[in-house]
Structure formats: C-alpha cells, structure tokens
Amino acid sequence: MAEIWRPRLASEVWVLVLEHRDGQDVTVHQTEAGARDYLLAYCQEFWREVSDAPFPLEEEEGVAEYFQASTDRYSINHCYIRNGR
DSSP states (O other), rough: OOOOOTTEEEEEEEEEEEEEETEEEEESSSSSHHHHHHHHHHHHGGGGGOOOOOOOOHHHHHHHHHHHHHEEEEEEEEEEEEEEO
C-alpha cells in the first residue's frame, strides 16, 4: 500500500462549503466528524423548509434527504494548512 503524503509542519483541517439561496457559508473544522456534525445541525435547522415530516432518526439519511429536496449544495474538503514559524 502506498504511503499517503502529508506535508511536514502542517495541520489537517476539513473545510465545509455550504451553498444556499442566500450565498455561501464556509467553515473550517479540526476533524471530519466536526464538519459532518455542523452539516447535520444545518440540515436539522432548515429541515422544515423541505419537509413537514420529522427529521429522520438516522442522521445520514436526514442529511441525504435534505439535499435531495433542497437546492442547497455542500462539499467537505480535506486540506492542509502550513504552520507558520
């Protein structure tokens, strides 16, 4: 298995980009789980705009259903930030 390149003197971050009718939100998270938690909270907050049903108990299903019913879009990007000296 090939080794994954990781720059020395760098920090890993996950950048969540949410595109919605009012523009774009960009947030930076220390973990992918943190970005996904933020995404889940966003979907729960705006759920009533896409459905009258309760938010699904299965969180990943709820996120998928939200983006299928909405014109909103998102991406989660794994990035490195070079640490300054």
